[in-house]
Amino acid sequence: MNKILYSLLIFIPISVAAHFLDWGSATIFITAGLGIVPLAAIMGNATEEITVVVGPNLGGLLNATFGNATELIIALVALNGGLIEVVKATITGSIISNLLLVMGFSMLLGGLRFKEQDFQPTAARMNASVMNLAVISLLVPTAVQYTSSGIEESLLQTLSIAVAIVLILVYVLTLLFSMKTHAYLYDVSVADLESDEEGEGEETHEKPNIWLWIGVLLVVTLFVALESELLVDSLEEATSALGLTALFTGVILLPIIGNAAEHATAVTVAMKNKMDLSVSVAVGSSLQIALFVAPVLVIAGLFLGQPMDLNFNPFELVAVMIAVLVANSVSSDGKSNWLEGGLLLATYTILGFAFFFHPVVEGLVG
Template identity: 75%
Template sequence: MLTVVSPISIVGHFLHWSEAIIFITAGLAIIPLAGFMGTATEEIAVVLGPNLGGLMNATFGNATELILAFIALKSGLVQVVKATLSGSIIGNLLLVMGFAMFLGGLRYKEQNFQPTAARLNASSMNLAVIALLLPTAVQYTSTGLTDNTIQTLSIGVSIVLISVYLLTLLFSMKTHSYLYDVGMAENETEEEETPHKPNLVLWVGVLLIVTLGVAVESELLVESLEKATEVLGLPALFTGVIFLPIIGNAAEHATAITVAMKDKMDLSVSVAVGSSLQIALFVAPVLVLAGWIIGQPMDLNFNPFELVAVAVSVLIANSISSDGNSNWLEGVLLLATYTVIGLAFYFHPAIEGLR
């Protein structure tokens, strides 16, 4: 149903409709496009095999968020980009994993997943928090620092994070892939029962078209963002941290929740936590480097309250997932934390503008 919204936002743009209408319709249009992008990526991954396919899934896992954030960065909305990045981490760890554990827990009394992989992911998330925290700490505890100094520091940290991300891919797909095979066992059994040979040319074409569609809708969303938030009465920080990440992550949200309700909690946790890791270790550093290249500086000096929210999210997510077991109450705890954080961002007047 949401696929029909895409033409509406494009028509509205050319007919100069209200910015609020364009903003809402463009946001809704991105949701099914992100779903198609995920499906196309998975189909192509089947043809490429486990190694190349896994790499492609990892690379395109957050393509929607990366496209949306890059267009916002190109438009000079640096504060929105930073808020969206922190919001994506918070949303995946609390909202997505919370709903997955809650709804899965209603159908199954307890659900299990690989605790070793969960602890490794927790350690990686701790590194991400440290890497995001330190540039901000340097800024707030020093005097006389120039923007170029923080930018240079952020570039160095970004290179380290991307290197760690590549090493985590090597670890999970090659040297220690057996730690991550548990969650995929049922999928492999299903594929053996019903052999599936996707049409590579078809799905590559779909991926290219959908990627173009996401870029167009993201452009419309960003163009209408400033005026639309004023008309709708949405606080700037709340829009970036809560609203935009929900749009960009909608397809992954649905996937994680669906597989959890099928008692595939390994895969569900992998989607939720893996997406947060991609944002922190890959998407954020890539945007810092991209901003440097295109002459639109972006650093890792985040709003302190955003970092507090990210740290709290990582803390409770790591605490709940470390034992490799989940139930509906743990899901409620994650959702409650997300609700409290959302309310705090709604009333926090941290950003007067979006740039």
């Protein structure tokens, strides 16, 4: 799987050439998107290598922080470019794709190889409760806007900042819960990851060069920022040329690009009957988006001169609520099979069609 991902590195120079040689916005958009995929995989590998040196506690924090670094960089570049509604669409799209697409493929392909797979139900229920809080937090500013006549934008912005601060505090509490006070609930996932690495015949890590991997992480981050700049700059013209709306691009395409490496990891470990780790990757990524990435973008908007609030497109919130409802109902018993994976994918497909045919919202592209 890594060989396939790394082969996509060829699209990085192609996207740069497409930009300078003016090969067209659609070509730049597609090649830049494909170039980001292997960079996200390398970023994940670098974080894992650093974790070996710094230990599980600090390593867990690094994994949590860099778990969605690619999506955060893409969103920051788009936010700086004034594409605020596209950024919001990317937030909701990332949550939806992780809960339905990633977990769906994992349960489907894992279930085709193993009749029934088990994972930690207590952790799943806890994550479901936190996810419900996150959805409520995203829903409240939109509800206030739609139930108030003539609410000032500054008030909505202030409310969003207050909600963002609460979400970040909750994110810190979830890290404390999962890595310190109740770490035993998540030990199975860690054991799965370790045994998975051993099962692939990899040599044990004696002592990774931490400075080398920190350097790799910094260089890859710069390349992700470069490719994100090309991706975002070409987005408006490319989506028009490809016959896509910015809403569909933000909710469906950009999250798939940013999450591709994580998607591959979750599906691969599920097919090795390590559903604990697979579910942890899918649900954990959604929680990071809702509790960390979204609030950070709201606060970052103040410093970038692009004020962003948490007033989302109502249909996006409906889609997120559907995703959370279906994912929670499927994962609550701690067991999965291929049919449940198929149901998650069917839900994602229906929502995908809905976003594809959803009329263009005025001002979506800034």
